[in-house]
Amino acid sequence: MLKIMGDGQRLCDGMTRREAIRMGALGVGGLSLPNLLAAEEKAGIKKSNKAIIMVYMVGAPPHQDMYDLKMDAPAEIRGDFRPIKTNVKGIEICEHLPRMAKMMDKFTPLRSVYGSPNGAHDSYICYTGRKKPGEIRGGWPSVGSMVSKVLGPREPAIPAFVGLAPDAGHPPYGSPGLPGFLGTAHAAFRPSGQVGKDMVLKGINATRLGDRRKLLQSFDQFRREADRKRAMSGMDVLQERAMDILTSSRLAKALDLSKESKKTLDRYGKGDPKKHADGAPLNLQHFLLARRLVEAGVRVVTLNFGRWDFHSHNHRSLKNKYLPLWDQGLTALVEDLHTRGMDKDVSVVAWGEFGRTPKINKDAGRDHWPRVGGGIVACGGMKTGQVIGATDRLGGEIADRPVHFGEVIASLYHQMGINPNETTVNDLQQRPTYLVDGWKPMPELV
Numbered sequence: 001m002l003k004i005m006g007d008g009q010r011l012c013d014g015m016t017r018r019e020a021i022r023m024g025a026l027g028v029g030g031l032s033l034p035n036l037l038a039a040e041e042k043a044g045i046k047k048s049n050k051a052i053i054m055v056y057m058v059g060a061p062p063h064q065d066m067y068d069l070k071m072d073a074p075a076e077i078r079g080d081f082r083p084i085k086t087n088v089k090g091i092e093i094c095e096h097l098p099r100m101a102k103m104m105d106k107f108t109p110l111r112s113v114y115g116s117p118n119g120a121h122d123s124y125i126c127y128t129g130r131k132k133p134g135e136i137r138g139g140w141p142s143v144g145s146m147v148s149k150v151l152g153p154r155e156p157a158i159p160a161f162v163g164l165a166p167d168a169g170h171p172p173y174g175s176p177g178l179p180g181f182l183g184t185a186h187a188a189f190r191p192s193g194q195v196g197k198d199m200v201l202k203g204i205n206a207t208r209l210g211d212r213r214k215l216l217q218s219f220d221q222f223r224r225e226a227d228r229k230r231a232m233s234g235m236d237v238l239q240e241r242a243m244d245i246l247t248s249s250r251l252a253k254a255l256d257l258s259k260e261s262k263k264t265l266d267r268y269g270k271g272d273p274k275k276h277a278d279g280a281p282l283n284l285q286h287f288l289l290a291r292r293l294v295e296a297g298v299r300v301v302t303l304n305f306g307r308w309d310f311h312s313h314n315h316r317s318l319k320n321k322y323l324p325l326w327d328q329g330l331t332a333l334v335e336d337l338h339t340r341g342m343d344k345d346v347s348v349v350a351w352g353e354f355g356r357t358p359k360i361n362k363d364a365g366r367d368h369w370p371r372v373g374g375g376i377v378a379c380g381g382m383k384t385g386q387v388i389g390a391t392d393r394l395g396g397e398i399a400d401r402p403v404h405f406g407e408v409i410a411s412l413y414h415q416m417g418i419n420p421n422e423t424t425v426n427d428l429q430q431r432p433t434y435l436v437d438g439w440k441p442m443p444e445l446v
Helices: 017-022 033-043 098-102 124-128 143-152 208-217 220-226 237-245 250-254 262-268 285-296 312-337 406-416
Strands: 053-057 084-085 092-094 107-114 162-163 271-277 281-283 300-304 345-352 374-378 396-402 423-425 430-433
Touching: 053 098, 053 143, 053 285, 084 098, 098 312, 107 285, 107 396, 107 406, 107 430, 124 143, 143 162, 143 300, 143 406, 143 423, 162 285, 208 396, 220 271, 220 406, 262 285, 262 312, 281 300, 281 312, 285 300, 285 312, 312 374, 345 406, 374 406
Parallel strands: 053 300, 053 345, 162 300
Antiparallel strands: 084 092, 107 374, 271 281, 345 374, 423 430
């Protein structure tokens, strides 16, 4: 039986993605792959090399200990870290990010990110730029799902949207970004766990696979009659893509890190592959996989990194593990994109769902602070070597140029060649909806 393992989360109709696919009866609905590819050809966008890599910093990192240090604040706010100069005059960042400091001309820190609806942990705002799923039936699709719907895959054997997210004790920490009302056909392909083993033909040649495919198709009439609630909508697209993946080695090769040189592997490093509490691993190889995937033709890759929810021992955790690994992985990725001539095409953004409290608590930690947080962008043809936004002396309030999550996502769409203020997708009631909630691309970036 053909299997594509999902994240087990419920779709808008109540059926889990895993349940739907495991039925082996892949239904109708959605946009068929032939039509999708024909539309791409007509629009002249099929071969575009534009891509997005989004890093979700699970649990929300402390912005004032990374890119926005407050040396004029009292000690209980300032903390232990000191700023260092970068290769861009006037920009200083944390002393524990030395690699980034040497190539700050290739980054743009965002010091005034806002838009989180509350202090609850949820990756939704990072992936959609919108406040909460309940605003629309089925939920708003993530940026990866939107791009999958609008542009489709560049190549049949390469998914448009790949999520390098692990399963996590807190489900939003393990989310790659959900498809919302767009449905299963535009969910992230997740090449982790068992699915990685199911991506090759084990003792089955292409002829036998074709026979099995015909057998699946013979159930068409039954499953079309059984489809009462769009439960199988979009599954034909998934079947086509799964068959393409199984009969092509391109995706499997992209995921095979043994193809890389020892020098490259060492530059990225391995990090800490074990999960951190209910969060994600500090897996540096995921940065390398992200580069390999977009190079192979994936349009959007999301990866989840660590668990930055430091209610205690904030500075110790950052200094001893998180910041050195973060510095290594992100700079290796951005350096690679520039070296390989991909820096004009592949946009990179990294952030968490909110910021951290200005005042350090009694446990040497920082608590949730939805009023303002931070992030960082690179590549994609965006303007780098600058800082956008500012907070006040204590780092707790926006002092200049508020930056909404939706503005950044609008900028990412723009760099993909998609006009976020004109392009629409239909919701479950077949009403056209815009990709972002009225936000425009940031002129400072694009």
